[in-house]
Amino acid sequence: MTKETLDKILKIVLIVGVFTLPIWMSSPTYLQILILLFFYAYLTTSWNLVGGWAGVLPLGHSAYVGIGAYTSTILFMHYGLSPWIGMLAGGVLAAIVGTIIGIPTLKLRGAYFALATMAFGEGVRVFVENTDKLGPFVLNGPRGICIPLSESFWNFQFMSKVPYYYIILIMLCTALFVTWYMSRIRIGYYLNAGGEEPEAAEALGVNVAKYKVIAMAISCFMTGLAGTFYAQLALYFYPKAILGLDFSFEIAFIALIGGRGTLAGPVLGALILRPVSDFSRIYFSSFLPGLHLVIYGLVLILVMIYQPRGIQEPLNKFYNWILDKATGNIEKKGVKS
Amino acid sequence: MDFIIQAIVSGTLMGSIYGLAALGLTLIFGVIKVINFAHGSCLMVGMYAAYWVVMLTGVNPYLALIVVVPLLFFFGYFLQDIVIKPVLEAQSDVREPTEVIIVTSGVWYILDNITLMIFGAEYRVVQTSITGKAFEIGEIIVSTPKLYGLIATVIVSVALVWFLKYTKMGKAIRAASLDREAASLMGINQYRVYNIAFGIGTAIMGVVGCVLIPFYYVFPTVGVIFDVKCFIIVVLGGLGSIPGALLGGVIIGLIESIGAQFMTSTWTELIVYLVFLAVLFVKPAGLFGEKRDW
Amino acid sequence: MAKLEIKNVSKHFGGLKAVDQVDLSIEEGQIFGLIGPNGAGKSTLFNCVAGVYPPTYGQVFFKGDDITAMKPWDICKRRIARTFQLVKPFKMKTVLYNTMVGSYIRSTNPAEVRDMALDVLEKMHLADKKDLLAKNLTIADRKRLELARAMATNPEMLLLDECMAGLRPNEVDEILDVIRGIRDSGVTIFVIEHIMRAIMALSDRIAVIHFGEKIVEGTPQEVSTDERVIKAYLGDGYVATGN
Numbered sequence: 001m002t003k004e005t006l007d008k009i010l011k012i013v014l015i016v017g018v019f020t021l022p023i024w025m026s027s028p029t030y031l032q033i034l035i036l037l038f039f040y041a042y043l044t045t046s047w048n049l050v051g052g053w054a055g056v057l058p059l060g061h062s063a064y065v066g067i068g069a070y071t072s073t074i075l076f077m078h079y080g081l082s083p084w085i086g087m088l089a090g091g092v093l094a095a096i097v098g099t100i101i102g103i104p105t106l107k108l109r110g111a112y113f114a115l116a117t118m119a120f121g122e123g124v125r126v127f128v129e130n131t132d133k134l135g136p137f138v139l140n141g142p143r144g145i146c147i148p149l150s151e152s153f154w155n156f157q158f159m160s161k162v163p164y165y166y167i168i169l170i171m172l173c174t175a176l177f178v179t180w181y182m183s184r185i186r187i188g189y190y191l192n193a194g195g196e197e198p199e200a201a202e203a204l205g206v207n208v209a210k211y212k213v214i215a216m217a218i219s220c221f222m223t224g225l226a227g228t229f230y231a232q233l234a235l236y237f238y239p240k241a242i243l244g245l246d247f248s249f250e251i252a253f254i255a256l257i258g259g260r261g262t263l264a265g266p267v268l269g270a271l272i273l274r275p276v277s278d279f280s281r282i283y284f285s286s287f288l289p290g291l292h293l294v295i296y297g298l299v300l301i302l303v304m305i306y307q308p309r310g311i312q313e314p315l316n317k318f319y320n321w322i323l324d325k326a327t328g329n330i331e332k333k334g335v336k337s
Numbered sequence: 338m339d340f341i342i343q344a345i346v347s348g349t350l351m352g353s354i355y356g357l358a359a360l361g362l363t364l365i366f367g368v369i370k371v372i373n374f375a376h377g378s379c380l381m382v383g384m385y386a387a388y389w390v391v392m393l394t395g396v397n398p399y400l401a402l403i404v405v406v407p408l409l410f411f412f413g414y415f416l417q418d419i420v421i422k423p424v425l426e427a428q429s430d431v432r433e434p435t436e437v438i439i440v441t442s443g444v445w446y447i448l449d450n451i452t453l454m455i456f457g458a459e460y461r462v463v464q465t466s467i468t469g470k471a472f473e474i475g476e477i478i479v480s481t482p483k484l485y486g487l488i489a490t491v492i493v494s495v496a497l498v499w500f501l502k503y504t505k506m507g508k509a510i511r512a513a514s515l516d517r518e519a520a521s522l523m524g525i526n527q528y529r530v531y532n533i534a535f536g537i538g539t540a541i542m543g544v545v546g547c548v549l550i551p552f553y554y555v556f557p558t559v560g561v562i563f564d565v566k567c568f569i570i571v572v573l574g575g576l577g578s579i580p581g582a583l584l585g586g587v588i589i590g591l592i593e594s595i596g597a598q599f600m601t602s603t604w605t606e607l608i609v610y611l612v613f614l615a616v617l618f619v620k621p622a623g624l625f626g627e628k629r630d631w
Numbered sequence: 632m633a634k635l636e637i638k639n640v641s642k643h644f645g646g647l648k649a650v651d652q653v654d655l656s657i658e659e660g661q662i663f664g665l666i667g668p669n670g671a672g673k674s675t676l677f678n679c680v681a682g683v684y685p686p687t688y689g690q691v692f693f694k695g696d697d698i699t700a701m702k703p704w705d706i707c708k709r710r711i712a713r714t715f716q717l718v719k720p721f722k723m724k725t726v727l728y729n730t731m732v733g734s735y736i737r738s739t740n741p742a743e744v745r746d747m748a749l750d751v752l753e754k755m756h757l758a759d760k761k762d763l764l765a766k767n768l769t770i771a772d773r774k775r776l777e778l779a780r781a782m783a784t785n786p787e788m789l790l791l792d793e794c795m796a797g798l799r800p801n802e803v804d805e806i807l808d809v810i811r812g813i814r815d816s817g818v819t820i821f822v823i824e825h826i827m828r829a830i831m832a833l834s835d836r837i838a839v840i841h842f843g844e845k846i847v848e849g850t851p852q853e854v855s856t857d858e859r860v861i862k863a864y865l866g867d868g869y870v871a872t873g874n
Contacts, residue, residue: 057435104618110435111372111576115568116617122565123610130603186735186744193721193732200719203681205707205736205784245561249442256439289458290450290557297446304440305423 022162031161037274038168044254044266045175046222052261054212055195057114060121062247064094064220068227074137083156087228091221098220106212125243144238156232259310344594350483352590356583357490359570361541367577368514368534371437375444377564379539383546405543413539453557460554482551569613575623634659634819640689649675651843662820664834672843673823681713682706712786716793718777720765727761733783755779771802791822
């Protein structure tokens with residue numbers, strides 16, 4: 001068996017496994033953990049379009065999650081509009097807001113962009129926390145919104161966790177596909193080039209700021225969709241949970257630890273960090289609150305010092321090594337292929 | 338009219354303390370070109386240090402400076418040396434290494450949450466001899482500990498400017514901030530300069546910590562409040578600018594205190610964010626910043 | 632009609648006149664050299680043409696069209712390409728990737744763009760290094776990549792900013808051949824250079840600027856014997872002893 005076939009077989013097994021998982025694992029608790037894992041992987045993949053490729057550091061993406069969640073929920077509660085349509089509306093609104101914020105800020109360099117997005121994210125949180133009613137729409141300030149129960153596909157509400165599992169899985173696959181596709185066409189090349197050496201890219205005909213804004217709009221659109229998903233999954237959300245610094249930072253951390261600007265990085269980052277945070281929250285939160293954040297911080301620093309391209313790089317090497325070893329290729333290609 | 342004057346006085350006093358806190362951040366940015374996201378956490382460390390010195394020895398909080406400031410200096414010095422330097426070295430050919438922002442936010446998470454694990458989430462207050470003291474000038478009430486804050490700000494700023502202008506180390510710091518390659522060619526050990534600049538930046542947070550504890554709660558995430566304020570202040574004043582940091586601090590202090598006369602404090606917070614975004618959009622270099630290709 | 636016409640261009644930074652009322656006219660198919668001592672304003676003039684910043688006064692025409700103060704990417708779309716004195720490769724990307732970024736201005740079809748980029752790399756003798764990361768290249772190869780990337784945009788005119796600085800003599804000769812080859816394929820070249828030997832051998836016509844002003848323009852022979860040029864480069868003393 002050649003290395004390539006083994007690689008293909010393993011990938012097919014993985015895909016089949018992930019898609020059939022709910023059949024042989026029915027525990028809603030574990031399913032919920034997986035759903036959240038995919039949710040974070042999806043968010044981070046969306047973030048990565050700007051934060052990874054365009055070479056800037058957005059630290060306010062929670063704002064777009066919030067925009068998505070509030071938009072679809074308000075449309076559902078006031079006009080009975082299906083959250084499926086509300087989801088698109090939220091995504092479009094998030095993209096519009098992202099564009100408005102992006103046009104002036106994406107011209108700024110590193111530190112300024114990070115601070116501006118962060119301030120914007122915090123501004124949105126403060127605004128929502130202080131607003132009980134926005135015009136005719138109820139926001140309930142810090143108390144958040146509870147979505148009335150009425151299970152149906154059209155209402156994006158399900159008793160079982162399984163539909164949620166498949167929805168977020170498909171969203172994640174779509175996001176990964178979009179990222180992969182974009183990386184192979186002009187916009188991907190231009191974003192990467194502009195992120196790394198803006199002057200050189202401009203001299204080669206790239207309007208760097210314009211492409212960054214496009215990336216921001218796509219990223220914010222996808223992030224907005226995630227907001228609706230979260231709202232429909234939890235059926236209750238409040239500003240502290242989906243808006244604010246911690247959430248924004250967590251998305252960025254996962255991307256950076258996983259591997260910024262890579263396809264697998266966000267997924268691997270979520271795969272490794274989410275369980276850390278879930279389990280330490282479950283087992284240590286009573287006597288060591290905040291332990292998982294200490295672990296996050298430590299992992300982050302160590303990764304930045306020793307693997308600035310993220311853990312996807314050593315994992316990739318390891319995977320290749322396993323493949324070589326399993327197919328007996330080791331003498332021909334060497335360990336470090 | 339009195340309540341407006343009162344608000345201006347209180348706002349200026351509190352704003353000068355914000356300005357002092359932002360001074361450390363702007364100094365570090367000016368030299369290393371990195372936003373220290375752990376800046377608020379350093380303040381938190383400074384406040385806990387001051388809190389425990391006062392609690393354990395019962396000394397006047399301003400006497401605690403003798404212990405707290407050197408402590409914070411070495412804390413910052415080694416933080417830069419051990420944690421940040423390796424990343425800076427690895428990214429030495431990158432003009433503005435965003436990786437360092439990430440590392441400092443990692444430090445932020447670690448410091449805040451270790452403090453949470455050790456001391457718990459409760460708000461701590463320390464009764465000092467000047468807690469709650471105030472005096473009146475006409476109708477205007479002036480809080481004594483905040484007035485000391487203003488005095489500390491003036492002393493520290495003057496000392497810092499003098500240090501940067503007239504000492505050998507200060508000149509080296511300024512040289513390194515202008516051009517890190519050229520400075521290292523001139524025989525300046527840039528990383529030692531960074532360590533010292535970082536040490537001074539956090540030592541200033543020690544001063545702020547001592548100034549704050551007579552009238553401010555101490556709790557693990559207290560830094561975040563100041564973190565975000567400091568970011569806004571330094572961008573408002575111009576990243577890297579010392580007068581900008583002080584003026585920006587006073588502006589934020591005034592917005593808060595005058596705004597509080599007309600609305601709840603959470604709305605003034607929102608106004609601060611709006612002002613910040615407006616400045617970024619209109620004059621991204623800030624009030625005192627040089628025009629650069631940001 | 633001249634290919635590139637610089638009319639009365641000045642660039643002031645605050646009180647400093649980095650470029651002062653310079654006129655230049657470059658004909659189709661020429662290699663035009665611009666020399667001058669350090670800090671004479673060569674790069675500033677270049678940047679005014681390339682759109683990095685607008686000139687304070689004056690105009691730049693390309694094939695008769697006013698391109699003054701256009702953005703760098705628009706100038707590139709008008710088929711003027713440039714290289715940087717301090718090369719700026721996309722370090723974490725391969726040589727082919729770097730070149731494809733340039734080719735994408737000509738097409739949106741990835742396969743087509745890839746072929747165009749490979750074609751350019753072949754001409755630049757970089758094809759065997761196409762899968763190396765740019766950060767792993769030698770200085771000479773980085774300079775070559777910088778040229779390849781610019782050529783990938785299929786320019787009519789090429790602006791070269793000290794593309795020989797820091798190279799060994801034999802590497803300089805190699806790159807001179809490459810540049811002549813580019814000219815022979817019909818590209819007009821405007822080159823700033825510090826190495827006198829190289830630019831004398833290369834250029835059809837040379838202009839000298841000093842303290843922001845053009846002091847001489849002519850053939851290499853005319854320029855190399857001009858007293859003002861020697862003065863500018865070596866100082867007054869040398870001229871006196873020479874006489």
